[in-house]
Amino acid sequence: MSDGQTVHTAPVRVLVFAASSQVRASLQSLVEEHPALAFLGSAADAETLVDCLAGSVPDVIVTDIEPEASDAIKTLFELGHAPPSLVLLSDDTDSDWLLDVLPADAAAILPRNAMPAEIVMSIEAVAAGLCVLSPDTLARLLAGRRPSRQTASGEPFEALTLREIEVLAMLADGLGNKDIARRLDISDNTVKFHLSSIFGKLGATNRTEAVMLGMRHGFIMV
CATH class of the missing domain: 3.40.50.2300 (Response regulator)
Structure with missing residues (x-):
């Protein structure tokens, strides 16, 4: 100065x-x-x-x-x-x-x-x-930077993380939030945040739709 x-x-x-x-x-x-x-x-x-x-x-x-x-x-x-x-x-x-x-x-x-x-x-x-x-x-x-995928409506969405794929697979197995939290040793709130992120990325409005979209895009297999 x-x-x-x-x-x-x-x-x-x-x-x-x-x-x-x-x-x-x-x-x-x-x-x-x-x-x-x-x-x-x-x-x-x-x-x-x-x-x-x-x-x-x-x-x-x-x-x-x-x-x-x-x-x-x-x-x-x-x-x-x-x-x-x-x-x-x-x-x-x-x-x-x-x-x-x-x-x-x-x-x-x-x-x-x-x-x-x-x-x-x-x-x-x-x-x-x-x-x-x-x-x-x-x-x-x-x-590791992966190209974005497409939602059912054709809009691009961000790829799911490994942990989100784990949560989605457990949804497909019919597990509830508490069971998922217990399996992954995380809190119920953390499971809810993961679900919110999954729904947002896939363009899903509920758990069933999220599983269907996850299967369609190859994230999970049932």
Whole structure:
């Protein structure tokens, strides 16, 4: 600035999401030790995470993710609770299920043994709207982009995710919401969100129509 004053930017607000208390504590310490970051809180499950997001909205969520936790992350994005910036730590950085939960906006995928400096740099990068991906992960992501299909009315629709196909297959088997939730170890509300997404993508108005359209487009076989 012309008067010689220094411009101070606000710290990046970070929320930690991890099942392990040890991992949460480690990530919290990492965030608190860095002056450019501000620790907002941590959560061990989706319900607690939603509660945390009811207060001050973070700029970035850092999550030590497992395949079963990916459903919670995806649901939060569908609900609009989570910010469009994620730093995902996983032992399976090249797995297909990661591509399923990867948000359309800023995100980073790092191995669990990433150096603290790498995690901090990734937090700052996604907060600035960037993506941090290895060349192999980027190649898999681009290869996984599938063309849209068509609804019965001829309108294009977005392809179903692997989890949505699982839910649709259970619908075809006649399972109710509670049974689906029990089979997939997710909440009833998460099942409802998946069903809403499935209906919207297929252009279905009820469960029977969704199954019929799913069969017609080759997502399930009965």
